[in-house]
Amino acid sequence: MIVHSAEFIISAPTLAGCPPSEWPEIAFAGRSNVGKSSLVNCLLNRKGLVRTSSTPGRTQLLNYFAINEQLYFVDLPGYGFARAPRSVREKWQPMVHGYLKGRVSLKAVVWLLDVRREPSKEDLQFLDWLEESEIPTIPVVTKIDKVSRNELGRCLAKISSSTGLPVELLTPFSVLSRKGHAELWELISMALEPDEISDDTNDDSVND
Ligand SMILES: Nc1nc2c(ncn2[C@@H]2O[C@H](COP(=O)(O)OP(=O)(O)OP(=O)(O)O)[C@@H](O)[C@H]2O)c(=O)[nH]1
Ligand SMILES: [Mg+2]
Structure with missing residues (x-):
């Protein structure tokens, strides 16, 4: 997709505060500091559109960005x-679960894992939850510039075995080298157009 326009729309504290679901949307999730906001900036080719930080817990609301006036990205x-204030941690679950469960225009969740970290208990719980909710999930392994090519293979194998996701479903990504940029856009486009694909299938069955 060619990004002609990308603009910040709103920071919503709850599902009720999200903009009208007039466009399809893709959400970006993962543990704090994994690189969600950096990845969104990279996909949109905008350096400072989404605030990033080396301090974990920077993003505390559902942050909406409009792309080409036809699609939302939600950071x-x-x-x-663990070090986030208790009030923030307590709000996280109802906010994110309420959003994922209730947002009808959500087409897929891009789920990020850090290449150098063994998936945590919370990562695995979140994945379980995505699977139970049947939300299409696009797993991305990020910060791959921090490991050598050999290590990358080992890290991907480890992540695959602890999550149960086949290695070929993991998209390696780096905001520094932009590795994975085209592949991830391709997966996002496919998630946005399942209706078209199933319509084609229906047409074929009618013709048969
Ligand atoms: N080397 C490297 N650093 C990265 C990459 N992606 C993100 N970072 C760094 O990781 C840190 C956290 O990035 P953010 O994008 O703010 O992470 P986040 O997941 O949005 O964090 P929260 O908003 O706190 O949940 C920043 O210092 C980024 O510069 C990457 O691909 N390679
Ligand atoms: Mg962030």
Whole structure:
């Protein structure tokens, strides 16, 4: 997709505060500091559109960005940040679960894992939850510039065995080298157009 326009729309504290679901949307989730906001900036080719930080817990609301006036990206607050104030941690679950469960225009969740970290208990709980909710999930392994090529293979194998996701479903990504940029856009486009694909299938069955 060619990004002609990308603009910040709103930071919503709850599902009720989200903009009208007039466009399809893709959400970005993962533990705090995994690189969600950086990845969104990278996909949109905008350096400072989404605020990033080396301090975990920077994103605390559902942050909406409009792309080409036809699609929303939603940068979700991260989980697993033990040092976040209790009030923030307590709000996280109802906010994110309420959003994922209730947002009808949500087409897929891009779920990020850090290449150098073994998936945590919280990562696995979140994945379980995505699977139970049957939300299409696009798993991305990020910060791959931090490991050598050999290590990358080992890290991907480890992540695959602890999550149960086949290695070929993991998209390696780096905001520094932009590796994975085209592949991830391709997966996002496919998630946005399942209706078209199933319509084609229906047409074929009619013709048969
Ligand atoms: N080397 C490297 N650093 C990265 C990459 N992606 C993100 N980072 C760094 O990781 C840190 C956290 O990035 P953010 O994008 O703010 O992470 P986040 O997941 O949005 O964090 P929260 O909003 O706190 O949940 C920043 O210092 C980024 O510069 C990457 O691909 N490679
Ligand atoms: Mg963030």
